[in-house]
Amino acid sequence: MNAAREEILARIRAATGPAGTVAEVDAAYAALPRAYQRAHHDTGGDIVALFAERAADYRAVVERVPADGLPAAVASVLADIPQFVVPDRLPAEWLSEIPAAKQIVRDDPPLSARELDRIPGVVTGCAAAIAETGTVILDHGPGQGRRALTLVPDFHLVVVLADQVVADLPDAFARLDPERPHTLISGPSATSDIELIRVEGVHGPRNLHVLIAG
Numbered sequence: 001m002n003a004a005r006e007e008i009l010a011r012i013r014a015a016t017g018p019a020g021t022v023a024e025v026d027a028a029y030a031a032l033p034r035a036y037q038r039a040h041h042d043t044g045g046d047i048v049a050l051f052a053e054r055a056a057d058y059r060a061v062v063e064r065v066p067a068d069g070l071p072a073a074v075a076s077v078l079a080d081i082p083q084f085v086v087p088d089r090l091p092a093e094w095l096s097e098i099p100a101a102k103q104i105v106r107d108d109p110p111l112s113a114r115e116l117d118r119i120p121g122v123v124t125g126c127a128a129a130i131a132e133t134g135t136v137i138l139d140h141g142p143g144q145g146r147r148a149l150t151l152v153p154d155f156h157l158v159v160v161l162a163d164q165v166v167a168d169l170p171d172a173f174a175r176l177d178p179e180r181p182h183t184l185i186s187g188p189s190a191t192s193d194i195e196l197i198r199v200e201g202v203h204g205p206r207n208l209h210v211l212i213a214g
């Protein structure tokens with residue numbers, strides 16, 4: 001208890017203690033120990049396999065494909081989706097095997113909620129994925145689009161590159177830009193608020209398909 005108390009007081013002194021230069025205060029604060037616990041348990045070896053397992057536990061459909069097989073896998077997943085929207089700067093090669101008859105809709109200019117509601121699916125990338133919780137994180141940067149794109153259509157195909165998978169939440173936060181908006185997705189949208197009966201699609205897509213590439 002005394003050690004914890006002294007650490008807290010040291011932090012307070014570093015921030016509000018005796019007057020000194022900004023550099024001195026910054027140096028004192030930087031010198032404080034930060035042996036933070038990174039995770040509450042060991043995630044083990046293959047974090048990509050763990051992410052696939054945990055995402056599937058949330059009723060997402062999860063497939064692992066080789067990097068060079070990604071375009072064919074995307075085309076296969078979308079075979080029964082007649083129309084889908086893609087965000088700005090989604091890698092063109094991901095869609096290179098989509099049949100010409102398939103209708104690809106661009107969100108430029110931004111589609112209205114009514115227009116999005118008429119489109120059955122959306123394809124995006126992601127910013128990171130968390131193995132420990134089976135969670136996909138979007139920061140709505142290139143290839144991810146604005147939040148409405150992944151909330152209104154009923155089907156969401158998200159591509160996760162193997163090197164985007166991290167062990168746990170602290171590792172994910174270390175990769176993310178704190179100034180960007182973030183959406184965390186763990187499985188299809190679902191709620192059990194009423195009599196503990198699971199209902200999907202209330203707050204977002206009823207169907208989440210994850211392709212892990214590489």
